Amino acid sequence: MFTMETYAKQNLQLLSQTVLERVQPAVVFRDKGAIDQILDDYTSEHAIRSIHVYDPQQKLLAESTKKIAHTSVMQDLMDRWFLHDPVKLIVIHHKKKVGELVLYGSSENILHFLKTIIIGLAISMFFIVIALLWSVNITYRQIMQAIKPLTHIAQLVSDQKAYNLRFPNNHIHEFQNLNTVFNELLEEIQIWHTHLQKENRQLSFQAHHDQLTSLPNRHYFYQELFNIFENPQYRHSSALLFIDNNKFKVINDEYGHLAGDAVLKEMATRLRLSVRYEDFIARLGGDEFAIILHSIHHTDHLRTIAEGVLASCEQPLEFNGQTIHFGFSLGVAFSQFAENPEDLIMQADQAMYKAKSLNPHWFLYKPEI
Incomplete structure (x- = not known):
């Protein structure tokens, strides 16, 4: 222009x-x-x-x-x-x-020139398109006859992730070369798919678990906590325990951070052994842990679990020739008395800080009537 x-x-x-x-x-x-x-x-x-x-x-x-x-x-x-x-x-x-x-x-001459060019191009394009359509139609029919077996295998691989399948031999030399390449590619994909599944499982575990204790982390904990309020089965029969190590700062200052890490790992082990298999234990950060209990229908059942958790820390930890004593404070809250997950966390947190001044160190949150 x-x-x-x-x-x-x-x-x-x-x-x-x-x-x-x-x-x-x-x-x-x-x-x-x-x-x-x-x-x-x-x-x-x-x-x-x-x-x-x-x-x-x-x-x-x-x-x-x-x-x-x-x-x-x-x-x-x-x-x-x-x-x-x-x-x-x-x-x-x-x-x-x-x-x-x-x-x-x-601009009349320019316009006339442009019109002439456009008409010429249009006529040329028309004949080119006709020739291309005819050529494409013939080629398409020939290719489709040879490609049907390939599409069938490809569909199975796509729908069923059947990377173990292989393309059959083809009478067209070019397609046979293509099949060979695809079969090699499928073999590599099969290997990588197996490797990727393994890595995804590892990444998923790392994203949802604490690196030190291998317990579920805060993110995973909140998923389970929200599930209580979304599932009618758990809404009125669950409880939340907040657990805090009473001497963790002193242990870190007196014995060092390696000893502190050892105490956290020992806490995780003992907590696992003190609750039921189906109970959910998570490390929220630092020396704070949480346990989500289901199928809790009366206070006596909860008292038995709380006393078992407190009893798990009675024995000291032997670390590098040193004897390390530690204890827990437990705050307990029932899901039926909470309006939402945040409310349940607040109740358990308040109960935990109340428990620090009690003996034994556990307290059940009771809503004001």
Whole structure:
């Protein structure tokens, strides 16, 4: 488009020079009849919208406009795009300005050229498309006859993830080469798929479990906690235990962080042994643990579990020749007294801090009536 615009402006400039040379004598002698004739000749025979001739005082001497019934919208757009600005030339006689020529070009020739190109391209494209359709149809039929066995195997691999399948031999040499490559690829995919499944299981475990104790982490804990309030089976028969190590900071300061880590791992082991197999134990962070209990229907059952958890820390831990004593504080809350997971956590947390000042160190949250 830039090339066409440049060409149109250069052509209009040359045409303007020609008009200027023709009209100069008539302008000098103020021969309006001759000027009108010259202007009419050029507007009718050339791509010119209008020509205007002014005297040195910018008074209109003559003008001519192309006489056409109407112009197309496309031509109007191209006139404004390519030839929006007129060509202005000074009429000089004996080094003195005797007038001014203002010429507005028309894009009719450009439009005609574009139409010719578009029609030619359209006709060419039509025959090309017809030839391509015929060729594609023939080729398609031949390929489909050879590709049906391949699509069947590929569909099974896609739907059933049956990476152990292999593509059969094909009578077309090119397809046979393709089958060989695909079979090699399937073998590699089968190996990688097995490896990926193993890694996904490992990543899933790492994402949901604490690295030090291998217990479920805080994220996993919240999933289980929300499940209590979404499942009617657990809504009124579950309990939450918050567990805090009473001497963990002292242990870290006195025996070091390695000893602290050993205590946390020992806590995880003892907690597992002190509750039922189906109970959910998680490490929330630091020395804070939580246990979600299901099928708890009376306080005595809960008391037995709480006392068992407290009893699990009676024996000290032997670490690097040192005897380390530690104890728990337990806060307990029933799910039936909580409106939502956050409410249940708040109740268990309050009960745990209340338990620190009691002996034994456990407390059951009781809502105010």
